[in-house]
Amino acid sequence: MAMGVIGGGRTEAIMREIASLRAQRDELDSRIRFLESQLRVGAAPTTLPPSLHAAARGGGGLSPDMVRRYSHQLLLPDFGVQGQRRLSRSSVLVVGAGGLGSAVALYLAACGVGSLGIVDGDDVELGNLHRQVVHAEAYVGQPKVKSAAAACRAINSSINVLEHHLKLKPKNALDVVRQYDIVVDATNSLASRYMLSDCCVLLNKPLISGSTTGLEGQLTVYKHNGSPCYRCHFPNPTACQSGSANCTLGVVPGVIGCLQALETIKVATRVGEPLCGRMLHFDALSSSFKTVNKIHQRSSTCTVCGDNSNLTQDAFVMFDYDSFAQSTKSSKPTAIQNPLPKNARITCREYKRVLDSGRAHLLLDVRPVHHFQIASIANSVNIPLHELQERLPRLRDALSEVADVSHGNHRPLYFVCQSGDDSVAAVGILRENGFPYASAIAGGLECWAREVDPGFPVYW
Ligand SMILES: [Zn+2]
Numbered sequence: 001m002a003m004g005v006i007g008g009g010r011t012e013a014i015m016r017e018i019a020s021l022r023a024q025r026d027e028l029d030s031r032i033r034f035l036e037s038q039l040r041v042g043a044a045p046t047t048l049p050p051s052l053h054a055a056a057r058g059g060g061g062l063s064p065d066m067v068r069r070y071s072h073q074l075l076l077p078d079f080g081v082q083g084q085r086r087l088s089r090s091s092v093l094v095v096g097a098g099g100l101g102s103a104v105a106l107y108l109a110a111c112g113v114g115s116l117g118i119v120d121g122d123d124v125e126l127g128n129l130h131r132q133v134v135h136a137e138a139y140v141g142q143p144k145v146k147s148a149a150a151a152c153r154a155i156n157s158s159i160n161v162l163e164h165h166l167k168l169k170p171k172n173a174l175d176v177v178r179q180y181d182i183v184v185d186a187t188n189s190l191a192s193r194y195m196l197s198d199c200c201v202l203l204n205k206p207l208i209s210g211s212t213t214g215l216e217g218q219l220t221v222y223k224h225n226g227s228p229c230y231r232c233h234f235p236n237p238t239a240c241q242s243g244s245a246n247c248t249l250g251v252v253p254g255v256i257g258c259l260q261a262l263e264t265i266k267v268a269t270r271v272g273e274p275l276c277g278r279m280l281h282f283d284a285l286s287s288s289f290k291t292v293n294k295i296h297q298r299s300s301t302c303t304v305c306g307d308n309s310n311l312t313q314d315a316f317v318m319f320d321y322d323s324f325a326q327s328t329k330s331s332k333p334t335a336i337q338n339p340l341p342k343n344a345r346i347t348c349r350e351y352k353r354v355l356d357s358g359r360a361h362l363l364l365d366v367r368p369v370h371h372f373q374i375a376s377i378a379n380s381v382n383i384p385l386h387e388l389q390e391r392l393p394r395l396r397d398a399l400s401e402v403a404d405v406s407h408g409n410h411r412p413l414y415f416v417c418q419s420g421d422d423s424v425a426a427v428g429i430l431r432e433n434g435f436p437y438a439s440a441i442a443g444g445l446e447c448w449a450r451e452v453d454p455g456f457p458v459y460w
Pocket of ligand 1: 304
């Protein structure tokens with residue numbers, strides 16, 4: 001049947017099934033390559049005496065396949081056979097199969113780390129693919145660990161790749177982390193950063209920590225060769241520690257993830273000087289790297305790794321890291337502190353009825369300009385929240401005009417934002433300046449996309 005005569009929904013279903021079958025085929029191919037490589041490694045020529053067979057494997061105990069695969073690393077004088085052997089005996093846990101974890105996992109698999117564990121509880125989404133390069137379109141909707149593990153096995157079928165399809169929490173972190181020699185924090189989450197650091201102190205594991213915010217990134221190595229833990233550096237969360245992990249160019253977490261892989265290799269092989277007690281900063285816009293030496297020594301008063309630390313594994317399991325990470329976030333005024341009357345809000349569905357009725361009104365969208373340019377409700381006008389106050393005088397005429405042509409007592413002016421908070425703040429500003437007839441659309445565009453217009457482009 002020609003593609004053109006199949007309905008749109010049916011076509012999508014077929015395309016999804018093809019993608020799924022291709023993914024299964026790739027996994028089977030990967031498994032076959034792995035088994036074949038095992039045959040090659042295990043098959044000694046029967047006519048060769050044991051002594052000659054040992055010689056054929058090379059003095060370093062590396063198989064001919066390993067020598068061929070890793071020759072460009074083996075030729076590095078500082079790395080050599082000893083570095084490769086240490087690497088192949090090491091086990092690394094990569095926590096997070098996102099933007100950072102993609103680069104870390106791919107490079108660690110390629111260079112021949114012995115066991116590579118990957119932890120993630122999420123599924124692959126289309127919006128991940130621009131930066132999470134370990135995942136392919138065929139895996140959209142499937143667990144990230146499955147996708148990342150398949151990609152790593154496809155690169156190197158001779159290593160052991162382990163999938164941990166779960167969100168790492170205090171109650172399961174100790175059991176997972178203790179199986180590995182080295183831990184890589186690729187979560188880009190403040191709560192996870194504290195949790196992994198505490199966990200690694202308790203289990204005495206080196207932690208390769210990387211993070212990105214927008215077009216900047218940073219990197220350091222905790223709990224290795226006497227370096228501090230994360231809490232020595234930041235005893236309590238501050239607003240500046242958190243940022244939007246999702247708003248970035250994919251290359252930025254790629255750069256930091258590559259550097260995390262490099263630090264992991266250095267720690268595993270004891271080659272070079274890992275970033276212990278030093279912090280590397282990367283600024284993508286200026287293309288500059290800066291290393292801050294001696295960010296902090298280990299703090300003797302640290303509540304986790306200090307001289308009088310009282311953190312136990314039982315206390316760790318009970319600790320609420322999510323609440324802790326939220327505890328000192330920015331305290332900007334919210335609707336709770338300045339409550340609006342109930343009639344100053346309108347639901348998405350109620351606003352849809354206003355639209356359908358054709359009643360004259362004005363819809364102001366108070367998101368930042370670059371958000372508005374991505375997607376907006378038809379005929380809405382963009383005035384970013386931070387500009388609202390100063391633009392009010394010029395808005396008065398337009399607002400009065402809309403009010404004049406409106407009839408009855410309905411509200412002629414509506415505000416919308418992404419999630420509903422900023423539009424409430426905007427209504428508050430209007431009311432303080434003599435415009436009591438304004439309403440905020442509750443839940444913002446997130447609610448609009450969910451309940452009214454499923455076709456609205458979701459970018460958050
Ligand atoms: Zn500490």
